[in-house]
Amino acid sequence: MTAFRMPSLGADMETGTLVEWLVKPGDRVKHGDIVAVVETQKGAIEIEIFQTGLIEQILVGTGAKVPVGTSLANVLSDEEAKAGTAAAVVPEAGAPPFAAIAVPRRSVGPPPPPIVVPPGAEGRMRVSPAARRFAQRLGIDLAAITGTGPASAIIRADVERIQAEAMPPKPKAAIGLNLDAMREAIAAAMARSKREIPHYYLQHDVDVTLCEEWLARTNAARPPDSRLLLGALVIKGVALATRRFPAFNGFYREGKFEPAAVIHVGVAIAIRGGGLAAPAIHNVDRLSLDDLMVRMRDLVQRTRAGRIRGSEIADTTITVSSLGERGVESLYGVIYPPQVAIVGVGKATSRPRVVDGHVAVRSIVTVTLSADHRASDGHAGALFLANIGKLLQEPEKL
Amino acid sequence: MSSVEIHSVVCEELNNIAPEVDMQSVNPSADLREALDIDSMDFLNFITAIHRRLGVDIPELDYPKLITLDGAITYLQKKLGGGNKG
Amino acid sequence: MLQATRQSGITETTYREAVREAIRDALKRDDRVFLMGEDVGRYGGCYAVSKGLLAEFGSERIRDTPLSESGFTGAGIGAAMGGMRPIVEVMTVNFSLLALDQILNSAATIRHMSGNQFGVPLVIRMATGAGRQLAAQHSHSLEGWYAHIPGIRVLAPATVEDARGMLWTALQDPDPVLIFENVMLYNMTGTLVADAGPVDIAKAAVRRTGSDISLITYGGSLWKTLEAATQLAAENINAEVIDLRSLRPLDDATIMASVNKTRRAVIVDEGWRSGSLAAEIGMRIVEQAFWEMDAPVGRVCGEEVPIPYPSHLERAAIPNAAKIVAAAKAALGRD
Numbered sequence: 001m002t003a004f005r006m007p008s009l010g011a012d013m014e015t016g017t018l019v020e021w022l023v024k025p026g027d028r029v030k031h032g033d034i035v036a037v038v039e040t041q042k043g044a045i046e047i048e049i050f051q052t053g054l055i056e057q058i059l060v061g062t063g064a065k066v067p068v069g070t071s072l073a074n075v076l077s078d079e080e081a082k083a084g085t086a087a088a089v090v091p092e093a094g095a096p097p098f099a100a101i102a103v104p105r106r107s108v109g110p111p112p113p114p115i116v117v118p119p120g121a122e123g124r125m126r127v128s129p130a131a132r133r134f135a136q137r138l139g140i141d142l143a144a145i146t147g148t149g150p151a152s153a154i155i156r157a158d159v160e161r162i163q164a165e166a167m168p169p170k171p172k173a174a175i176g177l178n179l180d181a182m183r184e185a186i187a188a189a190m191a192r193s194k195r196e197i198p199h200y201y202l203q204h205d206v207d208v209t210l211c212e213e214w215l216a217r218t219n220a221a222r223p224p225d226s227r228l229l230l231g232a233l234v235i236k237g238v239a240l241a242t243r244r245f246p247a248f249n250g251f252y253r254e255g256k257f258e259p260a261a262v263i264h265v266g267v268a269i270a271i272r273g274g275g276l277a278a279p280a281i282h283n284v285d286r287l288s289l290d291d292l293m294v295r296m297r298d299l300v301q302r303t304r305a306g307r308i309r310g311s312e313i314a315d316t317t318i319t320v321s322s323l324g325e326r327g328v329e330s331l332y333g334v335i336y337p338p339q340v341a342i343v344g345v346g347k348a349t350s351r352p353r354v355v356d357g358h359v360a361v362r363s364i365v366t367v368t369l370s371a372d373h374r375a376s377d378g379h380a381g382a383l384f385l386a387n388i389g390k391l392l393q394e395p396e397k398l
Numbered sequence: 399m400s401s402v403e404i405h406s407v408v409c410e411e412l413n414n415i416a417p418e419v420d421m422q423s424v425n426p427s428a429d430l431r432e433a434l435d436i437d438s439m440d441f442l443n444f445i446t447a448i449h450r451r452l453g454v455d456i457p458e459l460d461y462p463k464l465i466t467l468d469g470a471i472t473y474l475q476k477k478l479g480g481g482n483k484g
Numbered sequence: 485m486l487q488a489t490r491q492s493g494i495t496e497t498t499y500r501e502a503v504r505e506a507i508r509d510a511l512k513r514d515d516r517v518f519l520m521g522e523d524v525g526r527y528g529g530c531y532a533v534s535k536g537l538l539a540e541f542g543s544e545r546i547r548d549t550p551l552s553e554s555g556f557t558g559a560g561i562g563a564a565m566g567g568m569r570p571i572v573e574v575m576t577v578n579f580s581l582l583a584l585d586q587i588l589n590s591a592a593t594i595r596h597m598s599g600n601q602f603g604v605p606l607v608i609r610m611a612t613g614a615g616r617q618l619a620a621q622h623s624h625s626l627e628g629w630y631a632h633i634p635g636i637r638v639l640a641p642a643t644v645e646d647a648r649g650m651l652w653t654a655l656q657d658p659d660p661v662l663i664f665e666n667v668m669l670y671n672m673t674g675t676l677v678a679d680a681g682p683v684d685i686a687k688a689a690v691r692r693t694g695s696d697i698s699l700i701t702y703g704g705s706l707w708k709t710l711e712a713a714t715q716l717a718a719e720n721i722n723a724e725v726i727d728l729r730s731l732r733p734l735d736d737a738t739i740m741a742s743v744n745k746t747r748r749a750v751i752v753d754e755g756w757r758s759g760s761l762a763a764e765i766g767m768r769i770v771e772q773a774f775w776e777m778d779a780p781v782g783r784v785c786g787e788e789v790p791i792p793y794p795s796h797l798e799r800a801a802i803p804n805a806a807k808i809v810a811a812a813k814a815a816l817g818r819d
Contacts, residue, residue, distance in 0.1 A: 024744060025772050026737030054737070057772070082686070083733075128778040130747050150817040155778040156747060219458050224446040227458070229438055272416065272435070300439050324437035 001080060002051055003071035006038070006060075017065040018072065022046075027055045029075065036072065037188065046192055054081035063137070126153040135159045182275040193337050197252070198373040201332050202381045206389040208233075208348055209363045214395040230348065232293045234365070234388075235320050236398045238343050239263050239284035241387040242318055247376035248341035248369075248384055249317045257340060257375040266316035266336065267296065269303045277303050278336060280316040289398055320345065330366035340372035343388070399452075404474050408467065411447040415440045426468040454478060493678040500670040502644045503533050503609075506651035507571060509681075511541050514569055517655065520547035520556055521573030530575045531611060531670050557583035557608065561591050561660075564606040569655050574610040576618075577626045577664065591660040592635030603658045607651065613666040613704045613754055614802050620790035623798070625754040627664040627703070628761035631732040637661040638732040639685055642706040644674030646729060649683030661685075664731075666704030666754075688735035690742065694724035697812050698742040700765060701752035702728040705803050709752050712808035723812060731761060739765065740772050747778035748815045752803050757785035779815040784808050 006016050020037040029035060034046045035055075056074040060066055127135075127142055131154045135142050142154060145162050149155035193199075211233050219227040242249045242263050250260040263285045266278035281287070281295045321333045322345035329349055333342030346366040353362040367388055371381050391398065409421040416434040424433050431441065445456050445464070454477045456464065464470040497505070510517045519534060525548040528535030538546040549556035553574055560572040574580045580587070591604045614623035631638045637657060641647045647665070654661035691706065692713050701709045706727050713723040724742050728734065743749050749769055753762035766781040787801045813819050 024740070026740045061775075128747075129775045130778050133775050148817055150779050150814060153779070153817070155817070157778075216458060224442065224449045224456065227442060229442060231438070270437075272418065297439065297443065301443070324439075326431055326437060 001056065002053075002075050002077070004035070004049055004051060004055075004073040004075050006066055006068050006070045006072055007047055008068045015065050015067050018060050018062050020062060021058060023055050023073075025055050025057055029053065029055055046188060049075070051075045051077075053077045056081075126151060128153055128155045130156040131159050138163055179271065179273055179275045182271070182277070186276060189336055190334050193334050197335050197337060197340075199335060199370050200373045200378055200381065202369045202371075202378065202385055203330060204367050204369075204382075204385040204389055205351075206365050206367050206392055207353060207362050208365045208392055211392055211395045212348070212363050226290065226293075228289055228293050229296075230365075231322055231324075231345070232289055232296055233392060233395055233398055234322065234345050234367070235265055235267065235281070235284060235296070236287070236289060236292055237388045237391040238318070238320050239265055240391055240398070241384055243285050244387060245380060245384040247380050248371060250340060250375070251317070251338040252340050252372055252375050253338050257372075260317040262317065264315050264317045266319035266339075267299060268319060268321035268333070269300055272304055278316060278319050278321075279303055282315075318343070323347065330368055332368050333370045335370055335372055340375040342370050344368040344370065399475075399478050401471055401475055404452075404471050404478070405467075407451055408448070408470050408474070411444055411451070414447065415444055421467075424467060427466050429465050430467065430470075431465060448474070452478065494675050495678055496673055497644060497648075497676050498670065499644050499647045499665075499672045499674065500531065500533055502647035502674075502676060503651070503665060503670075504535070504537070506648050507534065507537065508540070510569075510571065510652055510655055511537070511545060513652070514655070516567065516569040517571065518545040518547060518563075518568065519571045519573060520549050520560065522549055522551055522556075522575050524548060524573050529573065531665075531667065533665075533670070534573070553579050553582035554586055557586040558590065560606050560608070561586060561594075561604050564604045564660075565594070565602050570606055571651070571655075572606065572608045574608060576622045576667075577610050577612040578621050578624055580608075580610050580626070587630070587636070587660070587662075588633055592633050595659060596635060604660050605655070605658050606660045607654045607663060608660065609651075609663045609665060611667045612664045613668060614786075614791045614798055615668040615704070617793060617795055617798060618667075619793040623667075623791035625703075625786060627662075627731055628753065628755040628759075628764075630662050630664075631734075631761050631764070633732070635659065636732065637685070637730065639663045640703040640729065640731055641665065642669065642703050642727050642729070644672070644676055645680060646683060648676055648680050650685050650729075652682040653685045656682075657685075664703060668704045672707075685730055686733075686735065688729055688738040689727045690724060690738065691727045692723065692725040694722040694746065696722045696746055697748040697750065697815055698724045698726060698739070698746045699750050699752060699808065699812065700726045700728065700739060700742075702731060703754070705752045705754055708803055708805050709808055712805040712812065715805060715809050716812055719813075719818075721812065721816060721818070734765065734768065736768055736772065739769065743769055743773045744776045747776055748782075748812075749777075750782035750784060750808065750811045750815055752784045752808055754786050754802050756788050757783060758788065760785055779817070782811040782815045784811050 016038040018036060019039045022037070023029060023035045029049050030052045031050055033049050035049045036047050038047050054076045056076045058073050060070065060072045125142055126147065128149055134156050138159070140159055140162055145154050145158050147154035148158055208230065211230060215228055215230060246259045249263055251258050262283055264280040264282050265284040266280045268276060268278045270276055279299055281292065281299060284292060287295065316336070316339060319333065319336055319339060319342040321331060321342055323331055325347045327347045330346040331344040333344045335342050344367070348363045348365045350361050351364045352359050353364065355362065367385060369381050369385050412430070412434060413419065413421060415436055419434050430436065448454060449456060452474060454474055460473065463473045507519055519537065523530055524534045525538040525543060525546045534546060557572055557574070560570040563570045574583060587608070591606060595603050612627055613625050627638060627640060630636065636659065639650050639654060639661060641650045641663065650663060654663060692710060694713065699709045699713060709725050713725050716723045724746055726738060726742055751762040751765050753760055755761055762783045762785055766783065769781050784803045784807045786803070789801055791801055792798050
């Protein structure tokens, strides 16, 4: 049996808080598995195990802050697990001889009654262990709950019911998103990305003057609710380029790249008050610009109101991040695992460009690519970015 | 429509986009995009809402005239008050 | 090593025939294998398991023994140490107590005492359980006692498939394996694929999946427990049924995975409650899953009496579906 210990995640780390266990006793683990999430000064970090075997016992519960080196769990090797924990033959110290043997009058004792819940100690509520721990985690007062378990004990389902009842009024006031949880999720995903994904970065300046001129002409004849934005053109361009370069569309999982059959573009959307979400627009390559624009407006409004759908979060195949016209000239995204690429779009700026042998003022957008080097190489990345730029020279065809 | 009424409609629509902002405290000559932290999509939604509520057509070329609270109210008043509301 | 001939198709068979087929298969595969026990030869076995084997394999390999459990179990141990792969049949678990010295003090300990120089690759089969009006000398369920002993493996096949498949796997074990066959199962029919062969003997099996409560059992009680689960389903209680299959070592992982999901457990064990296998399982749940529990662990065990002879009292002394349903509902706070 070996101990799985709180790792040191940096020379300055002295303690870590166990935020979440991803395994439980009895689970098999192998070298490199992520088994727990630990909160450090640097944020939530998923920690890996370097033993192979069976988790025998969890020694540190969630929420506990412990020094580096503390045993967090016991791990049995495969041989030990196979032999069974009790197989070790350890001779017991000699039992003391019986001082007296009370001989019962009958050889058959009265059978104990089946499942009797012992009366609780005076003034103490009857709460199941599962309910007690769950309520503590949520900060719910048990005194307010009516139990429906055996002997009217409060069980976990009772706490869940109270939590569900308590939930709705709260988010109505502000946004339906838990920004703290979102922060944690971003921290975990981005930390994992930077830990696991070997990013490479490319940049390409794209002349969007033709796009802007085309947009001005198109929008002039349209009421505001059907006007298009440059962002829609760029996202469509990315989707069409992705169709030609499938190495940037899909997932890197379990040691290999799995190209996706569809193009679901995640659109990074800043949440008011902090936070970020990148819900997907499905099958972007097959949407008309007008449909895409409608979807984008809908998505931005719903995301900011905290109403993202599970499927929009779960199945993104490539992400586009744009900081808009108030942003900076270029940005390099961090890939959202298990995706393999993120396209960054800077703001359009007027810059001098040589056009037909003359210097001209043109509107330029810097488009960048952060891609997973396990799935693709820089040469393909360069062709991909160049293709996006080329597609944006013919906005009417998007 | 009075400037007070226009002001109230504009503030209401901006609040729909930026619900946590107290419109009373926004400097009337400040750039709304900065003051409210809104982007081009938000601004388009604002223009769309104004169009829907007041029936005012705002071409893209006029956007710069609406980037402050004062500017927006003056612009809308002119559009609405110019005799013919159509 | 595996089946020489593989055919497709499904056959219906009895538990008794499945055990017989397993013995026949082992005798054919490995000439070190032989069967011995009381009345296993000419009489065909007390429960008719070995009927016909004497004619097929001869008296060298199907050996009738004197009525001396200690003697022939000891002979089996010696044969195993000497390189054979004996299958010793003990008529009932009650009689096995006469051989307990051999099983515990010799078979289970020789590897330890000899510093790993000798092992005892022996399989002992025996009948267990009540229900056939064989009274208190023939009807007890003492497999929980054997599950207390380090150095042996204890199996309880509850299905035709396990009756067919566990024996060969047990014969591959370098240490003693005890196989308990519940007497009420011998006549049970079940289906077997034509090429049924050895099965894993390390893992428990989830025989019915459910979300509200884990019913943990083995052997003859499995079918009563599944019947109880069906009755519970009619009351909207979705029970998961775990067949332990191996009583030692216990497959804690499967038990805990189920209990962590359902948050409630009732253990069904025909053995007496005090100091029972059910007690051991309940304690492991407390040790490993206490914080996930929504109710005290329940037990349905044999009543603490010698198994009575009269049929109605015998039935009342052991678990049945009604008792299991009541215990499950108590754990759920229903009725």
